[in-house]
Amino acid sequence: MRLATLSHGTPDGALILASRDAQRCLAATGIADTLQQAIEHWDAVEAPLRALASRLEQGEGEPLDHGHLLAPLPRAWQWLDGSAFPQHGELMQKAFGLPPIETDRPLMYQGLSDRFLPGHADVPLPSEADGIDFEGEYGIITDAVPMGTPAGHALRHVKLVLLINDWSLRAIAPVEMKTGFGWVQAKPACSVAPFAVTPDELGEAWKDGRVHLPLEVTLNGQWFGHPHGSEMAFGFHDLIAHAARTRDLVAGTIIGSGTVSNAGYASVGSCCLSERRAIEMIASGKPATPFLRFNDRIRMEARGGPFGSIDQQVTAVR
Amino acid sequence: MRLATLSHGTPDGALILASRDAQRCLAATGIADTLQQAIEHWDAVEAPLRALASRLEQGEGEPLDHGHLLAPLPRAWQWLDGSAFPQHGELMQKAFGLPPIETDRPLMYQGLSDRFLPGHADVPLPSEADGIDFEGEYGIITDAVPMGTPAGHALRHVKLVLLINDWSLRAIAPVEMKTGFGWVQAKPACSVAPFAVTPDELGEAWKDGRVHLPLEVTLNGQWFGHPHGSEMAFGFHDLIAHAARTRDLVAGTIIGSGTVSNAGYASVGSCCLSERRAIEMIASGKPATPFLRFNDRIRMEARGGPFGSIDQQVTAVR
Numbered sequence: 159m160r161l162a163t164l165s166h167g168t169p170d171g172a173l174i175l176a177s178r179d180a181q182r183c184l185a186a187t188g189i190a191d192t193l194q195q196a197i198e199h200w201d202a203v204e205a206p207l208r209a210l211a212s213r214l215e216q217g218e219g220e221p222l223d224h225g226h227l228l229a230p231l232p233r234a235w236q237w238l239d240g241s242a243f244p245q246h247g248e249l250m251q252k253a254f255g256l257p258p259i260e261t262d263r264p265l266m267y268q269g270l271s272d273r274f275l276p277g278h279a280d281v282p283l284p285s286e287a288d289g290i291d292f293e294g295e296y297g298i299i300t301d302a303v304p305m306g307t308p309a310g311h312a313l314r315h316v317k318l319v320l321l322i323n324d325w326s327l328r329a330i331a332p333v334e335m336k337t338g339f340g341w342v343q344a345k346p347a348c349s350v351a352p353f354a355v356t357p358d359e360l361g362e363a364w365k366d367g368r369v370h371l372p373l374e375v376t377l378n379g380q381w382f383g384h385p386h387g388s389e390m391a392f393g394f395h396d397l398i399a400h401a402a403r404t405r406d407l408v409a410g411t412i413i414g415s416g417t418v419s420n421a422g423y424a425s426v427g428s429c430c431l432s433e434r435r436a437i438e439m440i441a442s443g444k445p446a447t448p449f450l451r452f453n454d455r456i457r458m459e460a461r462g463g464p465f466g467s468i469d470q471q472v473t474a475v476r
Numbered sequence: 477m478r479l480a481t482l483s484h485g486t487p488d489g490a491l492i493l494a495s496r497d498a499q500r501c502l503a504a505t506g507i508a509d510t511l512q513q514a515i516e517h518w519d520a521v522e523a524p525l526r527a528l529a530s531r532l533e534q535g536e537g538e539p540l541d542h543g544h545l546l547a548p549l550p551r552a553w554q555w556l557d558g559s560a561f562p563q564h565g566e567l568m569q570k571a572f573g574l575p576p577i578e579t580d581r582p583l584m585y586q587g588l589s590d591r592f593l594p595g596h597a598d599v600p601l602p603s604e605a606d607g608i609d610f611e612g613e614y615g616i617i618t619d620a621v622p623m624g625t626p627a628g629h630a631l632r633h634v635k636l637v638l639l640i641n642d643w644s645l646r647a648i649a650p651v652e653m654k655t656g657f658g659w660v661q662a663k664p665a666c667s668v669a670p671f672a673v674t675p676d677e678l679g680e681a682w683k684d685g686r687v688h689l690p691l692e693v694t695l696n697g698q699w700f701g702h703p704h705g706s707e708m709a710f711g712f713h714d715l716i717a718h719a720a721r722t723r724d725l726v727a728g729t730i731i732g733s734g735t736v737s738n739a740g741y742a743s744v745g746s747c748c749l750s751e752r753r754a755i756e757m758i759a760s761g762k763p764a765t766p767f768l769r770f771n772d773r774i775r776m777e778a779r780g781g782p783f784g785s786i787d788q789q790v791t792a793v794r
Contacts, residue, residue, distance in 0.1 A: 233553065233726075235551065235553075235589070235590035236588070236589075236590050238660060241657070259654075259655050259656070260654075261651070261654075261655060263651070265655055266657060266660050267586075267657040267658050267660065268585075268586045268587060268588065268658065268659075268660055269586060270554070270586065270723060271553070271554075271589075272553035272554050272726035272729075273724075273726065282623075284623060284624055284721070284722055288722065305793055306602055306793065327722060330722070333579070333581070335656035335657075336577075336578075336579075336656065337579060337583055338577070338653035338654065338656060338658070339559070339583050339584060339585040339653075339658050339659075340585050340586065340656070340657050340658020340659070341586075341657075341658070342556060342584050342585065342718070342719060343718070343721045343723075344722075346722045346723050347723065400660070400661070401660060403602070403661045404601065404602055404606065404645060404661045404662075404664045405588060405661075405664050405665065406591075408551075475623055475624065
């Protein structure tokens with residue numbers, strides 16, 4: 159089933175279910191008012207939500223007002239973003255002459271979670287000089303995960319799957335990374351495609367804790383890339399176990415895959431400007447593709463996937 | 477005034493005001509149910525809360541049940557921890573032969589904010605082998621801070637001041653730091669002393685965006701250190717401006733000073749084991765003080781300060 163959140167004058171919005179054709183919806187009122195509530199009581203609400211979803215597929219429902227959709231979880235208690243596609247890291251290291259990050263553990267940082275932007279809303283940022291970049295990635299929402307949960311028991315905690323644009327400011331990122339403290343300024347709020355979907359909604363495309371779909375990105379209407387979600391070195395179950403090693407994960411934790419990136423980047427392209435620039439630097443000594451300018455438009459969609467699209471412009475903070 | 481949160485069967489608890497002698501309290505019901513609500517509507521609730529506080533000082537109120545106090549903000553949408561005491565960084569770098577972190581910017585990472593532990597509750601952690609350590613520090617809670625707020629306008633956003641124990645796992649910290657992604661496993665939930673106080677409650681001890689009080693730490697009843705909060709290289713106004721450079725700060729953002737540390741460490745001691753071990757390494761080539769064992773007890777209090785104490789034991793996760 160496909161869950162979404164309708165703008166409602168409150169920070170958490172109102173939970174709705176959307177039909178598979180994204181044309182109709184039914185409010186989840188009486189079952190769970192918000193997606194956060196649903197995740198906190200998933201075992202109790204899943205069956206009634208699925209009953210609602212099947213009524214939708216039988217033709218019930220109101221017209222879905224796409225213009226009023228928020229991020230599925232408009233704010234979360236925790237956002238942990240991985241970097242699980244090794245090809246991305248290798249290209250960045252090669253282009254910038256960095257030493258490889260020597261670790262057999264997943265890479266992960268804690269990011270801003272007090273707001274997630276709608277996939278179709280403008281994104282206000284302070285300066286083009288910050289090196290504005292997008293990062294297309296997949297993500298999951300977990301229920302409560304006890305500290306010490308091993309990877310082998312972690313997949314059952316994946317309740318919903320997401321498509322995310324992790325906005326990044328590349329002029330600041332290496333400065334913050336060099337301190338070892340991770341990113342604060344370099345990682346403003348992410349945008350999220352409108353539908354949070356249960357893993358079964360992905361069918362065969364959900365296996366090994368990975369989303370086996372190409373993530374198609376266009377920039378100002380031009381093809382930019384369509385790398386495939388299958389090439390994660392660690393699956394989402396591994397990322398959950400990593401995150402829960404020394405903490406209980408709160409219900410509603412969002413975990414990201416990091417920028418989708420493939421070994422066959424020469425033909426499938428990339429999901430972020432920084433990686434394309436790295437490829438250009440390796441090939442010709444310098445990057446040719448600029449970072450984003452205000453009013454540039456970025457579009458992301460998982461080909462054949464159920465998440466809906468991200469389609470938005472970067473704007474200057476007023 | 478001194479705000480606190482009483483356990484109430486809900487994640488956010490119930491907001492109360494405590495008397496200066498910490499013996500009595502009055503519920504803030506009807507003004508703001510929770511501290512998060514109060515922070516979101518500070519301009520409207522401050523005057524009625526102050527009226528309640530003055531009734532308390534005139535002798536009204538119920539006996540304060542210290543055993544049912546939670547962290548003042550039991551969960552927050554954002555926790556950004558600085559490392560603003562340069563002496564701490566210098567000692568760590570010297571002891572471990574690390575290159576100095578070359579930056580003229582404040583150091584800051586985003587940490588776990590979905591729960592803050594009560595200052596008098598046991599702290600369950602998975603393994604003594606992780607190098608369990610405490611970090612005594614001061615913190616602030618802000619109201620909503622617009623992106624781009626300069627340091628010169630930031631102090632007005634400091635609504636409350638805190639005393640925090642930032643639990644740290646030292647065997648994991650350098651491994652995560654080396655990736656540049658910052659800490660996830662090395663930084664489990666923090667503990668917080670019971671009273672969140674308005675800056676005026678600190679009197680002369682609140683100036684230049686710093687808490688001018690010694691932070692006294694005892695370990696298993698033995699003196700450990702009492703470094704002074706004044707030696708921050710950046711004040712909290714600088715930390716706010718740094719955090720808000722590329723994001724709006726949500727109301728209820730907690731910002732930490734990092735471990736309190738002084739140039740005169742030889743006489744005032746430290747606020748974390750890791751720093752004492754660094755001092756031992758510099759003096760004699762190896763550390764003598766072990767990290768915490770389960771059932772070790774740590775106590776923190778700002779001398780002459782209004783925060784109440786942190787007094788708790790580390791235990792094994794069941």
